[in-house]
Amino acid sequence: MTITQDDLRYDPDRKLKVVGTTPIKPDGVDKVTGRAKFGADVHLPGMLVGKVLRSPYAHAIIESIDTSAAEALAGVKAVVTRDDFPELPPGEFRNISCNFMAREKAFYDGHAVAAVAATSERIAKKALKLIVVDYQVLPHVIDVMDAIKPDAPILFEDMVTQGMDPARGGPTNIVQRKEFTMGDADAGFAEADIIVERVFDTKPMHQGYIEPQACVANYTEDGQTELWCCTQGHFIYRTRLAAVLKMDISKIRVTQSELGGGFGGKTMFYIEPVAIALSRKANRPVKITLTRNEVLRATGPVAGTHSRIKMGMTKDGKFTAAEAELYFQTGPFTGSAFVNAPQAMFTRYDLQNIRAVGYEVVSNRPKVNAFRAPCVPQVVFGVEGVIDELAKKIGMDPIDLRLRNAAVEGYETIYGATFGPVGFVETLEAAKAHPHYTAPLGANQGRGVATGFWFNRGGETTASLNITPDGTVTLLLGNPDVAGSRVSICMMVAEELGIGVDKVRPIIGDTSTLGFNRVTAGSRVTFSAGIAVVLSARKAIKILCQRAAMMWDVPEDGVVFEDGHVRPASSNVGDFEPLSIADIAKKATETGGPIAGHAEIVAEGAGPGFGCHIVDVEVDKETGAVKIVRYTVVQDAGKAIHPHQVEGQYQGAAAQGIGWALNEEYIYDQDGRMENAGFLDYRIPVASDLPMIDTVIIEVPNPLHPYGLRGVGEVPLVPTMAAIANAIDDAIGIRPRSLPMSPPKVLKLIEEAAEGRDRA
């Protein structure tokens, strides 16, 4: 009988030796010493330098591109433009293609229009200056609400808004409308004693990974290509590259590097097909490494939003209805994943009546990309602000109000699933009991709380486990490790096999070594690969048992595997010394060959995650500066396989949220050019901007995972901006409803309040 995913259920009585401890990461030493190879660390003989020419205009028709002078420059080996890529029918792949190399139009400042490969960077840069592009500059639109005005410049004349009934044609920048409802929102509002309705704005934010995209492509004469790059999903890159280059999937081999951060931003490629096309033309390997300026101008931020949020409540604090109208800026092409927002924004509260409508809008800024819990934090900023106001209106403690409305096991969600065991109540109770929640506040300080939810994901996952002749284990995984997943995955293998974690050596295989793996995103990898490796280990254990039985010449059911050894199941079987994995591996040739286990699954049963953040801020009322004084993240992890890695996720996400809340924004000049395309003026927080971020790991096991875990990477970003806004309101009695809550904006709010001016 073969073992399947369904056989791997959480066992509360299992005694754990490895899971829950904090061993050193298998990739840790190389990262500390600098030996780890990142995207830009691949060097091939004869390699050329690729550079991309980018549009200086936010919106322009590309009349013509003359590359002849560039091609004539000594040292230039290839120049590519739109003409070097197949024309694709409308749809996802055409959008991808038009984004990595502009076709009819350049849609944003920084949009790629041509690329060169040359023998040196200096020559490549010089060649870019020799390319003559004839642009017809068009009016542009940056902001999402400007883009839906009747007289807005239109990006695509033929755009029809999907999801409208009837589908609406005519000039529009609205790509699609999606509505999600449950119960009867109008009836719910009719039951409410108190209704709060507010409007909120958030800005696009860059994922802010430290490692700029880099790749090396090597196209060979027989029409194959090797590609090295930094990606969160080399398999999906391969699939999409095959589509946009019209190649066989099997002829593209993608090897992923260590990742210097991704956060969703490396789930889509920009330079890889360009490098392949250059390599094909030049007959040499080509490397492209983006500069920070290019990263900020041309790679994905997350969508900025405008949202109207309305919630109703009885006077004793029971939510009766919720409604939302949401606008998401997606850049020039659809792909914002905005449908997450209406499905996740209220989910964690026991709401029965919800109406949430989302619109996705194109404008002249880089195409958005995923970022932790894509599109959810932006709208939770509003939801948790409205809830904070509701709590104030009835004088209820904000955590108590959330507890009063917390969804529990059995709640049927707006997206159709019914909650199994979930840890929202436990998370809220732990937050309330945390000393932070009752610590005294200083002058000009305030405290805020907010909560968040994320579905968590599973999906296609493969793994291959091999037992070497000395009984140690090599593990082949198919997901780039963005967050310390490798160590956790090895720990689960070690737990299964009863060996030390240092006896399990993992590598992330290239796309030709394993079956398809879904991209590392959505908090899916430690969960899904955990299932895949436990399955692989149990298959290997089964073989180990067979081999031991063979060595002892006893029936297979006469042996058991325990603590890394095969033993006789009882004294009736015979008096045999237990055999270690090494003992059995040593004899593998005589007993039937190498011993291995592998798994190819669609991981199912991801358990939803919940978090509650508590933050204290101090506001300088004369400058509007907001300082984060204390921060605590409380979140259900199901089970923390490696608690430090879980804490790292909580802290890292909160740090990113603090940046989004306080300072990060794209600044455009009147021509639609980004003015702050560098880390000096695109202000992610530095270490001294942050307090020590305290963490509390709640463990309400997910019954559908062998070790009970839930994903943890998305949830901790979700509540951050709302928690900070709530804290600012607590400090100064003014609630910012627009991000970033930067000093000039906060100061203006303070001055307006002092003058008694009303806000819309």
Next chain:
Amino acid sequence: MDELRYEAPETLDAAVALLAGADGDARILAGGTDVLVLLHCDMIEPDLLIDIKKIPELTGIAEEDGGFRVGAAVSAMELVEHDAFPKAWPGVVEGVKLIGSIQIKGRATMGGNVCNASPAADSVPALIAAGAIGTIVGPDGRRDVPVEDIATAPGQTSLGKGEILVSFLFPPRPPHSGDAYRRFTPRTEMDIAVVGVGISLTLDDGGTCTAARVVLGAVAARALLVADAAAVLIGTPLDEAALERLAAVASAACRPIDDKRGTKEFRIKVAGVLARRVAQDAYERARGN
């Protein structure tokens, strides 16, 4: 192909000769924390870089006539960690300390900070408030100019072709003197001043201000020495009324631009707030001396 030439002369004369004799774009390289950044961003394409860190006159810190002479190419960390200088000029050191991170300060120099001529340069307001004099050497010899006369506009200085800023001379400190610098940035570090204020004060034995220099950074094309702001402090014990007036005069003196780092309105407001806070810092120090 046009290569970039690098020279590291060991005498001032040699450096001046190289700089004055160069045909193309020749630049001085001190710490390089501005020059190399511009180079990597393709904002400049120099033909010759002249490293001045091997020239003795530019790299020493010495007491002179009861004050200090600090070489223009002394690194920021060296100055910050000096035994005597930070005690005499804590405000100048506050400005220097704000330049980048510790790693950046290991390279960056005050000479570079002044000659880069950014209106937001952090050491400049405190240098001007201190009354520091720059010594400049060029093909026509040596001249001394107050620091406020070196930068003229963003990226522009009054240095002529071939001229090098060699050192800063800080005057002796009368008793009951103190200086201070603060800046406003959205982040705590690694940021560019939206407003910076440097103030140096001298008090009499009774705590009344007898001399003051008030300098605003990042609110005009170059750092502003605001005589009116000094005037409202002189003759007062920096009481509430004087501080109020200081804030108003400082705000009124601003001639800022709107840019990605701050709006006009915000800069004007915060200049007053900071002026007040910095005056109080300097006053505390002066009273303690």
